[in-house]
Amino acid sequence: MPTDSRRIAGPESSTNPYSFCTEKPRHDLLKNGKRQDGRKENNLRPIFLKAGVVSQARGSAYIEQNETKVICAVYGPREVVRKEDFSMKGLLTCEFKFAIFSCRERRQHQQDIEEKDYSVQLLEALEPAVCLDKFPKAQMNIYVTVLQNDGSALAAAITCASVAMADSGIEMYDLVAGCAVRVAGKNLLMDPCNQEEYKPEDETGLTNSGSVTVGLMPSLQQVSAISSKGEIEFELVKQAVAKCVDVCTQLYPVLQQALVKSVSERQNEEG
Amino acid sequence: MVDVLLSDAEKTFIIHGIQDNLRDDGRGCEDYRHMEIETDVVSSTSGSAKVRLANTEILVGVKAELGEPSSGKPDKGRLEFFVDCSANATPEFEGRGGEDLALEISNMLTRAYDCPKCLDLGKLCVIKGQQCWVLYVDILLLECGGNLFDAASVAVKAALYNTCIPTVTVSQDEGHVDIELSDDPFDVQHLDVTSAPCIVTLSKIGHSHVVDASQKEEACCLARLMMGVTEKGTVTALKKEGSGSLDPSSVEEMMETGKRVGQALNKSLMEVLCLEEQKGKKKEKTGFLR
């Protein structure tokens, strides 16, 4: 980066401004059966899901869960660029990116380790759902950008990407719905927002503290992604996974509706 | 992953065998292959371990260096994982060829160790917010014979157990903070790794699942579940890997197996490590000269 010589340099010793602001105490995530944003343990945030939002992409979708906003575009199927990558199955690639301004602290332009990890997880969540054997020699690229991150970004990205994939008309076995849960003590908080998300640096002193994300193909009832962070007792992991599976099944109509809407809109345009 | 080429007939043979709880090398579905662990193999490190799991060979070196703590955790030391896939394992890893796999392994290990109770990082703090010990855990993959994640996690735990951190004394004079390092090889701190996790990978093959899949079995498997399991049976990390999907009920079964196997693995690993420590300097150091 070229440095700006006219710019006044900051003080020699400086402290990150974020270390001064006091975050709300995190140990009471649940008070009288209500969470900080007024939801109950099992309640999800309202979901807005719309397919067909990026005009030049083959397929696209946008999801909003209160302050978590994710947009996804799908390009392809197109020819593989490198000859060595030839295979009888189609090639699916995934790029997950937090927009620079999406989080509390500024993100970098380049993908960092966390984003690369999410890219792989997203890819493995979607791979089982796409009929890749129908696309030999072809590649399909999925680009996911988190516009604003208020927790459960990976789960939202999974849902969004699968709808975008379906919107592109690429043949699929099923959609994939994603869902996250925060485990705190004995409580399972569905669809955690940023404040409720598990962060390893703040110790709450609880034995059970972590989060679980699940991706489910609802009509096949197959789990395509599963991931967890933090130390959780075994029984609770099982409960958390089961709960996520339930919620994902409930989400299915939302996904379907979004697709139906986009198809009928397209028909109206043509007709 | 490093792939072996298998024909459909060979795959069917392996899948049918696993259905009858008999694998092509004679093991049952929940058996590990023979594992050899040796600690203190590289003297230029603070702690090191070599693990050989059948054909998988992994060397881990831990280096303790003084550095700055991260801003989020000013009163804690840091733990950094780095995986290098040596081209010795396969020519595919030449240059940057092994980077994707390396990143996957280091991400999984970071995730498994990223909880406050796994390892007491508070002990590694020297001056709050200024100086702490940074443990660089460098994993060198020398030969691939399947089940890299489990072997890597076992090697990491053994190397951390073996790690000696020199005692430091902090003194203040006239605004200067002096850190004094002891040069006495016996004046050292050890890490408590009893609650550190081991990764157990469960591979879904046919209708059953197996632990410690060999390379051939990995070629037959579409979906794997990886779990970080501690001695108490808690789960520190969970990840589905591979291009297949799993039934919710089989996820549950796999997790049950993973917990059971993981606890047993942790227990026998600690026993072996204690035994090796008791032998101390008397033990024959063999390293690669067997």
Place this chain on the structure above:
Amino acid sequence: MFSCYIVTFCSPRIRKTSSMAGMELLSDQGFRIDGRKPKELRRIQCRLGVFNQADGSAYIEQGNTKVLAAVYGPHETAGGRGKALHDRVLVNCQYSMATFSTGERKRRPRGDRKSKEMTMHLQQTFNAAIMTSLYPRSQIDIYVEVLQSDGGNYCASVNAATLALIDAGIPMKDYVCACSASFVKDCPMVDINFLEESSGGPELIVATLPKSSQIVFLEMNSRLHEDNLSKVLDVAVKGTKDVYQVLDNAVRDHISEVSAFHKLDQS
């Protein structure tokens, strides 16, 4: 190994309780830092066939320098036909150092200037020793991994790679043996370790084909008077011949062991 902490930080100062000051490379009694005589090699221990998957592999310890080498091939050239040589085999090397091999942690195992240079040197050395014309349009990979470094990395790498090539059964004109030498207090010293290497004195590295006394690689760093060059070179070449003896014994032992196994199999 705490010598790596003599790093001064901006704010907190770090002090070591003892120091290495007053070390002499060659004492008046004629002993070196590690107690060797000037013309004494470090202890060499080696083993062939460390790995099963590689076509050939070897491990060597020269004092505290530990190196693993693996050989793959001869096989089809990787990355298309473009790279293949029509009259001889392509010798492809990669030198890398484990991040924990040195006193201070290395950030990258390979790709830095020094290891690229080392890769090139290895390639040149083995191009001279392998009977390259026997395998036209093919490729031989030699991968060297330094696990612990205490001086003489190049020498140990060459010796390990030679053993690995022999283990792989690749025809060579002769063993390639490498050895280093230095010159302190009018006295040539053979097989120098890290401390002696970093003291700033001259360092001569030579790789030879011992039977025919041919030099395949020669490098010298720092300053040395012309009159002394032949003395140091002689010592280094003598060193390579000593190394040859050790390697040859190891190979013969290995082969007798393997053939014993083979006989057991047959009976």
